[in-house]
Amino acid sequence: RESKSKNVGKSARKARRAMLLRVLWDISKPTYVYAGYYQLVTVLVQAFNPLAVQYLLRLIERYPDENIFRKGIGFAIALFLCSVVDGIAQERHKFLSFQSGILIRAATAASIYHHMLNLTSKGKQHLLTGETTNLVSIDCQKLFEVCQEGHLIWSCPLSMVIVTILLLVTLGPSTLVGMVSMFCLVPIVKKVVGKMMIIRRKRFIHTDKRVDTTTAMLQAIKFCKLNHYEDKFLKRIHDARREEMVWVRKELAYLGLTMAMTVLTPVAACALTFITFALANGGNTLSASETFTTLVLFSVLRFPINYAGKLMGKAAQGLEACQRIADFFERDAHQEGDFLNGDSGKNEDANDVLLKVHDGSFTVGGYEGELLEEDDSEHRPTGFDGFSKASFTLSGINFSVKRSETLAVVGPVGSGKSTLLHALIGDVPSKASEITMRGSVAYASQSPFILNATLKDNILFGKEFDQKLYSRVLEACNLLPDLSQLGPAKDLTEIGERGVTLSGGQKARISLARCVYAQPSI
Numbered sequence: 001r002e003s004k005s006k007n008v009g010k011s012a013r014k015a016r017r018a019m020l021l022r023v024l025w026d027i028s029k030p031t032y033v034y035a036g037y038y039q040l041v042t043v044l045v046q047a048f049n050p051l052a053v054q055y056l057l058r059l060i061e062r063y064p065d066e067n068i069f070r071k072g073i074g075f076a077i078a079l080f081l082c083s084v085v086d087g088i089a090q091e092r093h094k095f096l097s098f099q100s101g102i103l104i105r106a107a108t109a110a111s112i113y114h115h116m117l118n119l120t121s122k123g124k125q126h127l128l129t130g131e132t133t134n135l136v137s138i139d140c141q142k143l144f145e146v147c148q149e150g151h152l153i154w155s156c157p158l159s160m161v162i163v164t165i166l167l168l169v170t171l172g173p174s175t176l177v178g179m180v181s182m183f184c185l186v187p188i189v190k191k192v193v194g195k196m197m198i199i200r201r202k203r204f205i206h207t208d209k210r211v212d213t214t215t216a217m218l219q220a221i222k223f224c225k226l227n228h229y230e231d232k233f234l235k236r237i238h239d240a241r242r243e244e245m246v247w248v249r250k251e252l253a254y255l256g257l258t259m260a261m262t263v264l265t266p267v268a269a270c271a272l273t274f275i276t277f278a279l280a281n282g283g284n285t286l287s288a289s290e291t292f293t294t295l296v297l298f299s300v301l302r303f304p305i306n307y308a309g310k311l312m313g314k315a316a317q318g319l320e321a322c323q324r325i326a327d328f329f330e331r332d333a334h335q336e337g338d339f340l341n342g343d344s345g346k347n348e349d350a351n352d353v354l355l356k357v358h359d360g361s362f363t364v365g366g367y368e369g370e371l372l373e374e375d376d377s378e379h380r381p382t383g384f385d386g387f388s389k390a391s392f393t394l395s396g397i398n399f400s401v402k403r404s405e406t407l408a409v410v411g412p413v414g415s416g417k418s419t420l421l422h423a424l425i426g427d428v429p430s431k432a433s434e435i436t437m438r439g440s441v442a443y444a445s446q447s448p449f450i451l452n453a454t455l456k457d458n459i460l461f462g463k464e465f466d467q468k469l470y471s472r473v474l475e476a477c478n479l480l481p482d483l484s485q486l487g488p489a490k491d492l493t494e495i496g497e498r499g500v501t502l503s504g505g506q507k508a509r510i511s512l513a514r515c516v517y518a519q520p521s522i
Contacts, residue, residue, distance in 0.1 A: 016326040017319070024322075027107055028100035028147065035096035039151040040158075041089040045082045047162045050296040052079050054170070057289035093151065101147035105140045108325060112136055115333055121364075121427050123331035130211030134204065135328055139321035146318030152311055156304035163301045170293050171277050178273035182301070185265050189258055193312045196254050197320055203247035204324070210240035222500075255313060262310075266302045270295070334426050352403045354522050355424070358434040360397030362416075362423040394419050401522070418446065439521020448511035450499030455483075456491040459513045469517065477513040482506050 025032075052075045059068045112135050119127070167175040217224055217233040224230055273294065277286065394416040401407050409417050422428045424435065425443050451458050459473065474480055474491075486493040499507045 032100040038093040054293040101144040105144040118333040128212040130208040142321040174277035178269035206244035356400040442515035442520035448507040
């Protein structure tokens with residue numbers, strides 16, 4: 001039964017990855033398809049070059065003492081045109097691939113940020129800051145890199161097939177010895193790449209841990225300095241980096257092995273081909289046209305063979321990145337309209353009920369085992385047994401708020417006041433509760449969120465500037481005395497990161513002013 005559930009979990013993960021790949025393909029299709037056409041032109045032109053060289057050399061061998069200008073000028077011009085067409089096709093392929101890659105990277109990063117902002121409390125469980133950072137900075141970049149070279153996945157095998165046929169035509173069956181030695185590399189590279197994927201998946205666990213620790217230290221740098229915690233944080237970061245480097249060295253060792261095999265194999269294949277041809281049938285002699293044509297063909301074949309290992313490694317990394325992003329998108333998130341029932345709240349009626357909670361039951365903590373799938377045991381935090389050590393339930397909540405009414409929630413510490421507010425904005429899950437909201441909602445957190453921008457930008461928060469409303473908000477939130485304290489720039493004064501240049505009261509007043517300026521219904 002456990003084995004069956006694991007197979008179902010793996011199938012679900014693959015289905016999510018396939019769905020994400022289809023979406024990414026729809027995004028990049030308009031430009032990426034044309035990039036494939038240019039790559040096809042490049043493959044055909046590169047395959048034609050050795051034939052033109054062979055024809056010219058045969059003309060020289062056949063007419064050593066004659067002028068072959070008229071007979072060879074056509075192929076000489078063809079060689080020149082092939083070089084021009086090859087260069088143009090390659091650059092167009094690069095440009096369109098880069099364009100598609102940038103589009104995919106931007107769309108994926110924006111979707112990750114949007115999904116992150118809409119995560120529910122269940123969706124945020126066991127989500128580290130370092131994991132989210134790596135999704136945007138590393139995994140999106142891997143998709144961009146794969147998109148640049150994605151057409152090589154089909155063009156390299158096509159080039160290998162065409163060159164193999166041309167080699168058979170040029171030297172006959174003797175080339176099979178060299179070709180077999182080169183194609184024997186493919187299953188070995190495939191096995192090595194599979195091992196690299198496993199190592200990379202384990203390495204990301206330690207990478208997320210290191211980035212999360214570094215982010216926590218930087219966000220609480222003042223606390224670290226005042227309590228002299230720098231050495232403890234540095235020790236944790238170095239320990240995480242040391243564990244990460246163990247897997248990095250293993251991954252690079254396998255990558256180096258793959259690169260060594262792909263570089264040496266074409267040289268050995270070319271040598272084996274010439275030796276077999278010379279020894280076959282009582283010692284054949286190689287003509288100049290056969291020799292140079294074979295060398296050119298093997299040089300054309302060198303790139304797809306050499307790049308096969310690197311390409312398969314990048315493809316594996318791209319699939320792993322796609323899987324991580326797909327798993328992140330599977331986390332529970334608020335849907336548009338989750339808390340909006342009825343009209344939009346624009347109807348100005350004093351008896352309108354803008355907020356209503358019936359039989360509210362809200363739980364912080366509790367059972368969390370359903371978040372992680374069976375096959376994600378290696379990603380499960382250390383010591384995680386499926387249950388939260390602490391849980392708090394707020395139940396029996398019934399109230400309603402009409403337009404222009406003010407409701408104050410009063411109670412001792414730990415009675416659930418903040419839990420109720422977080423439940424209303426969707427940060428705490430509700431069970432069997434009916435929450436009705438109408439219109440827009442603004443929330444001033446107990447720990448104000450301050451942008452590293454001017455005081456004016458912190459209040460506007462992307463809204464259009466209204467001088468009359470702005471002045472009323474400054475006066476209503478008692479910010480006019482604070483403007484004189486900030487300096488001659490007043491509301492254009494730059495505020496430091498997370499409001500380090502402001503007092504606690506100033507940050508709270510700015511957060512309140514932001515809510516008031518937004519003119520919400522609630």
